[in-house]
Amino acid sequence: MRLDYLSIFPAYFDVLDISLVGKAAINGLVEIHAHDLRDWTHDRHRTVDDTPCGGGAGMVMKPDPWGEAFDEIIGTESDPSVHVIFPAPSGTPFTQSAAAELSSAQRIVFCCGRYEGIDHRVIDYARSMWTVHEVSLGDYVLNGGEVAALAITEAVVRLVPGFMGNPESLAEESFSAGQDGLLEYPLFTRPVSWRGLDVPEVLMSGHHGRIASWRRDESVRLTRERRPDLTDSDSSGIH
Ligand SMILES: Nc1cc(-c2ccc3cc[nH]c3c2)n[nH]1
Numbered sequence: 669m670r671l672d673y674l675s676i677f678p679a680y681f682d683v684l685d686i687s688l689v690g691k692a693a694i695n696g697l698v699e700i701h702a703h704d705l706r707d708w709t710h711d712r713h714r715t716v717d718d719t720p721c722g723g724g725a726g727m728v729m730k731p732d733p734w735g736e737a738f739d740e741i742i743g744t745e746s747d748p749s750v751h752v753i754f755p756a757p758s759g760t761p762f763t764q765s766a767a768a769e770l771s772s773a774q775r776i777v778f779c780c781g782r783y784e785g786i787d788h789r790v791i792d793y794a795r796s797m798w799t800v801h802e803v804s805l806g807d808y809v810l811n812g813g814e815v816a817a818l819a820i821t822e823a824v825v826r827l828v829p830g831f832m833g834n835p836e837s838l839a840e841e842s843f844s845a846g847q848d849g850l851l852e853y854p855l856f857t858r859p860v861s862w863r864g865l866d867v868p869e870v871l872m873s874g875h876h877g878r879i880a881s882w883r884r885d886e887s888v889r890l891t892r893e894r895r896p897d898l899t900d901s902d903s904s905g906i907h
Pocket residue numbers: 755756757780781782783784785803804805806807808809810811812813816
């Protein structure tokens with residue numbers, strides 16, 4: 669899997685060399701390429717923004733640098749196997765199932781906006797050429813797309829076959845299919861007693877049936893408390 673990042677702050681992605689994603693890069697599972705959008709400007713000030721047509725506050729990212737960067741990084745041929753991701757507050761909420769789908773992609777290009785956003789024709793052009801995803805991380809506003817791109821990268825790459833040492837651990841995580849789309853149950857480890865707080869006895873019983881039942885009940889309880897929106901979804905085991 670090749671991952672490209674287009675941003676006016678490409679140094680945001682240096683952290684990928686440190687994290688587990690960096691390990692995957694060393695193992696050849698993923699290739700990471702960060703690019704400075706200003707490399708595709710031609711004026712002395714390396715301008716990437718301009719005032720919004722129709723007025724309004726702030727600045728909008730000009731289409732020209734994006735188009736020239738696309739030409740060089742992706743190419744000028746249409747290819748639906750290339751996934752181009754635009755993080756945006758107006759995007760479709762990013763989910764674990766979206767991460768799972770993207771984990772089989774061979775190429776993902778992250779377009780990280782700044783200012784008030786990117787000229788919409790950039791997205792329209794990308795849609796005419798590649799598979800485009802406008803995604804939101806959640807109902808809050810960031811200053812740009814970089815942090816969202818990092819979060820999406822981690823969610824996707826950890827699902828790439830061969831990345832996780834123990835793929836079985838993926839099955840029990842929140843939102844995973846193996847968890848029936850429920851939130852993960854509380855976790856405990858040694859010491860059994862810590863500052864007057866004890867591990868639930870059932871987990872020390874060695875009775876696997878009771879442990880499984882306790883964990884299921886806790887997942888259902890937590891999901892009902894914190895994410896009632898998940899309790900009606902087809903993937904959840906509760907209705
Ligand atoms: N979920 C979420 C995405 C964003 C986001 C994404 C891109 C840009 C570009 C300028 N501001 C941005 C904000 N905020 N919150």
